Amino acid sequence: MLSFFKINDPLRVIFIFILLVIIRLPIWLSDIPLLTEEIHWLTLGAKLAEGKAMYRDVWDNVAPLSAGIYWFAAKFLGGSRAVYFAIAAFLTSIQSIMFNSMMNRSEAYKQKTFIPGFIYLIASNFSFDFMTLSPTLISLTFLLIGLRSLLRMERTDTEQSILNTGVFFGLAALAYLPSFSFLLMGIFALATFRVSSFQRLLLALIGFSLVWGAYLVFLFYNQALESFIQASIMSIGWNDHDFIQSWDQVLILLGFPLLMFIFGSFRTFSYNAFINSQQAIQQVMLIWVITALLSLFFSIYTTTFQLILFVPAIAFFTAHELLMIRKSLIGEITIFFYTFTLLAIMYATAFNFIPKKLTSPYEGALSVEVNGLDELGERVIVFGDDFNYLKGKKLATGYLNWEVSNRIFDRIDSYDEIRSIYNSFEEDMPDAIVDLNGKGAHVLSYLSIIKQQYKEITTENDVIIYKRIK
Known part of the structure; x- marks a missing residue:
């Protein structure tokens, strides 16, 4: 060689x-x-x-x-x-x-x-x-x-x-x-x-x-x-x-x-x-x-x-x-x-062919299956830092990265931010809103017209999801 x-x-x-x-x-x-x-x-x-x-x-x-x-x-x-x-x-x-x-x-x-x-x-x-x-x-x-x-x-x-x-x-x-x-x-x-x-x-x-x-x-x-x-x-x-x-x-x-x-x-x-x-x-x-x-x-x-x-x-x-x-x-x-x-x-x-005493170097980096993901619909937004809920889905609105988006949601008491967030939802309505940290409920409280179009569901893992009413 x-x-x-x-x-x-x-x-x-x-x-x-x-x-x-x-x-x-x-x-x-x-x-x-x-x-x-x-x-x-x-x-x-x-x-x-x-x-x-x-x-x-x-x-x-x-x-x-x-x-x-x-x-x-x-x-x-x-x-x-x-x-x-x-x-x-x-x-x-x-x-x-x-x-x-x-x-x-x-x-x-x-x-x-x-x-x-x-x-x-x-x-x-x-x-x-x-x-x-x-x-x-x-x-x-x-x-x-x-x-x-x-x-x-x-x-x-x-x-x-x-x-x-x-x-x-x-x-x-x-x-x-x-x-x-x-x-x-x-x-x-x-x-x-x-x-x-x-x-x-x-x-x-x-x-x-x-x-x-x-x-x-x-x-x-x-x-x-x-x-x-x-x-x-x-x-x-x-x-x-x-x-x-x-x-x-x-x-x-x-x-x-x-x-x-x-x-x-x-x-x-x-x-x-x-x-x-x-x-x-x-x-x-x-x-x-x-x-x-x-x-x-x-x-x-x-x-x-x-x-x-x-x-x-x-x-x-x-x-x-x-x-x-x-x-x-x-x-x-x-x-x-x-x-x-x-x-x-x-x-x-x-392929995880390593001794059981060793922790896989990819633990925490690989995606995991989310139960009920197929029922969420095609377009999803996630309030929280977990991309697993977006596997095989399309992002609704433009709020992809939680660390970045959260800075916008923290300013929702501003009229300009409320209008911007409302327009984002109205132009690209999610089929499901995954609320992993309670921030989704807080944002929806400012968007009453948007909130009326969703019903709240709690999964087996105690995750709150707002699913759009068809």
């Missing part, structure tokens, strides 16, 4: 696609429950496909570029889970090929090889939720393009490459807001590569600002700027950080890849024959890890699919370790062991 991918042959790209399909096919064909966040993204895409505008008609904190991709998937591709899997697989393949190409072009290793791309592909599958179309995965695509521009600058030292670095990091932040922290990594890396002047260093910040400035102007003219700031940007400071999985659950997945990173980085930095440019790239990839950790801090929640941000650094240093092994047999055994262990972890945790 090592000898096969050591050859820098463009035909190896075909094997990358085939290998990715083989690895992911058991997951695609399985009945693993949806992630609750997948329900969130599918519902968002379907709502936007109805012609609603993000941050103006739909209240949610998903970053705009990711929301646009969900809209595209729902509008033109059907918006199913299979479509999300297919787009995610395409992005992962492109990332693997692009990562391998940029490492060869920047001469990060002693030889040009396909090992970095292969390890990147394998490391992109150590958690099954890497296979869905998360904002983190979308953002990572732009982060890698920005990294490629940064590494090109090291060799060409052109203003255009510096500007492109900021532009693509800006697009990455538009896909996943905490990715803005990678701009700090880019500026530090530019300084590491000895940019000749402070003015040229600012080009990265200018490129980032151009992307965000253009989008903010677009929002201003569409009367959605204030809503975007409240729903997306300010959510980082207003919301409590939610740990969907505990750190011991995360370590079940990250433990072995972390050991790969440690062994690879130790072997890399203990080798003294690298040239200056190669050492600079190694420093950048170390900074990448620190920045990925920083992005978790800025996120409003922590969950396992965000770990995909660590894949480039794991692939980079593991490839160094493998290429330094002189005996071919030991190299083959090592790469086989890494591949087998990573995939074994993924399949074991995905």
Whole structure:
């Protein structure tokens, strides 16, 4: 396996696609429950496909570029889970090929090889939720393009490459807001590569600002700027950080890849024959890890699919370790062991083949069945933070994300807010109103005309549901 991918042959790209399909096919064909966040993204895409505008008609904190991709998937591709899997697989393949190409072009290793791309592909599958179309995965695509521009600058030292670095990091932040922290990594890396002047260093910040400035102007003219700031940007400071999985659950997945990173980085930095440019790239990839950790801090929640941000650094240093092994047999055994262990972890945790003493790393992240969901009708609104009630349903009104929507409902004693909420209900009447926290009853008390059209039902789980009278 090592000898096969050591050859820098463009035909190896075909094997990358085939290998990715083989690895992911058991997951695609399985009945693993949806992630609750997948329900969130599918519902968002379907709502936007109805012609609603993000941050103006739909209240949610998903970053705009990711929301646009969900809209595209729902509008033109059907918006199913299979479509999300297919787009995610395409992005992962492109990332693997692009990562391998940029490492060869920047001469990060002693030889040009396909090992970095292969390890990147394998490391992109150590958690099954890497296979869905998360904002983190979308953002990572732009982060890698920005990294490629940064590494090109090291060799060409052109203003255009510096500007492109900021532009693509800006697009990455538009896909996943905490990715803005990678701009700090880019500026530090530019300084590491000895940019000749402070003015040229600012080009990265200018490129980032151009992307965000253009989008903010677009929002201003569409009367959605204030809503975007409240729903997306300010959510980082207003919301409590939610740990969907505990750190011991995360370590079940990250433990072995972390050991790969440690062994690879130790072997890399203990080798003294690298040239200056190669050492600079190694420093950048170390900074990448620190920045990925920083992005978790800025996120409003922590969950396992965000770990995909660590894949480039794991692939980079593991490839160094493998290429330094002189005996071919030991190299083959090592790469086989890494591949087998990573995939074994993924399949074991995905299909819950783990010791009973261990808590599944996906506990709390997977959707659960809700009794009586079919009786709710087609269009539903949920007062509370539980996307399970939206599984297979369409969102009524634009109040999708509870943390964001609740700020509006808290101001319902204002005449303007009452009118806005009333208009939202009147234009898109729900078949059912799921009241998980009592806030639904409070809001309906201000909307007496709307309330008259519903009857109150209490489920076996003591959940109050207002069902529309037909």
